[in-house]
Every structure is written in C-alpha cells, then in structure tokens.
Amino acid sequence: MQKLEEGKTYDIGSVKELIANLVEKEIITPKEAENINPMSILKFTQSKIWQDMKQAKEIQKEKPFYITIPAKELYQEEVSEDILVQGIMDLYYINQKDELVLVDYKTDFVETEVDLMNQYQKQLSLYKKALEEALQRKVNYVYIYSTFLGKELEVLK
Numbered sequence: 001m002q003k004l005e006e007g008k009t010y011d012i013g014s015v016k017e018l019i020a021n022l023v024e025k026e027i028i029t030p031k032e033a034e035n036i037n038p039m040s041i042l043k044f045t046q047s048k049i050w051q052d053m054k055q056a057k058e059i060q061k062e063k064p065f066y067i068t069i070p071a072k073e074l075y076q077e078e079v080s081e082d083i084l085v086q087g088i089m090d091l092y093y094i095n096q097k098d099e100l101v102l103v104d105y106k107t108d109f110v111e112t113e114v115d116l117m118n119q120y121q122k123q124l125s126l127y128k129k130a131l132e133e134a135l136q137r138k139v140n141y142v143y144i145y146s147t148f149l150g151k152e153l154e155v156l157k
Helices: 012-024 030-034 038-044 048-053 071-075 113-135
Strands: 058-070 082-094 100-106 141-146 151-156
Touching: 012 030, 012 038, 048 100, 058 113, 082 113, 100 113, 113 141, 113 151
Parallel strands: 100 141
Antiparallel strands: 058 082, 082 100, 141 151
C-alpha cells in the first residue's frame, strides 16, 4: 500500500506490475510477492479513502511516532509512571476540506467488522493522540482499512 501512487488509476494489470517491480527492485522478496493478493490492493484503489487521497493537500505514509502516556491509561492500574510508546502510522493525510484523516491498514482475518474495530480501538486512539500532539490539530477521522473485508471502517471521530 505504501508504494501506490495516489495520482494513478490502477487496474489489475498495473497492480501486478507494481508487485513485480517491487520484487525486481528487491523491496520485497518473491515469497512476499506470492502472499500479496492483487485484488485486495485493487479494491483499496477503488475505496473512498483512495478517492479522497487523490485530491489530498498532503499525504504522509509510514511515519514513526513517539508519545509518552500515563501507564494507567494502558493497564488500568493505579500507577504513577509514564510509558514511552512508539510505533509507525501507516497513513495520514489532509483532504481537500482541510480535514486530518488517519488510516491504519489491517490484514487480519476476522469474523465481523466489530471484532476488528474492538481489537484495534485502543491502538488507534493512541495513534490519534500522538498525531494530534505532533501536528497540533484535531484528527477528524480515523479509519481501519481491512484488506480482508475490502473496505474502510470508521473507528473514531
């Protein structure tokens, strides 16, 4: 997903070509390429998120972040220590309406959308908080894009 070009319109052939180019450039291994479902990638390029990104004012992919949070927020215990949390945000962008949108890709095989959202709600809440602190502005939308389900799920507002 990181290597997709936002201004480009994809079809199944161009997605397969992208995967082949990533192998050729040794960005991914042939074994990794075998495990990529081109239809899942194509479906993402037809999503609401992709259409929104095509006209975005700014797009940031794979951005590391660090945030210090009280330990009690993670462990629900009465402790006074802080914890340094680090991670990598898959994607965030500022759309045409000047709204900040955070997206996290998930490849999990899940029974329901609710299972996926419940599983990652806390993680995305941390990502949202870190992004808001870093950019000093409100995150308007937080989405999970599920490659398994082939759609975006709005997690937090």
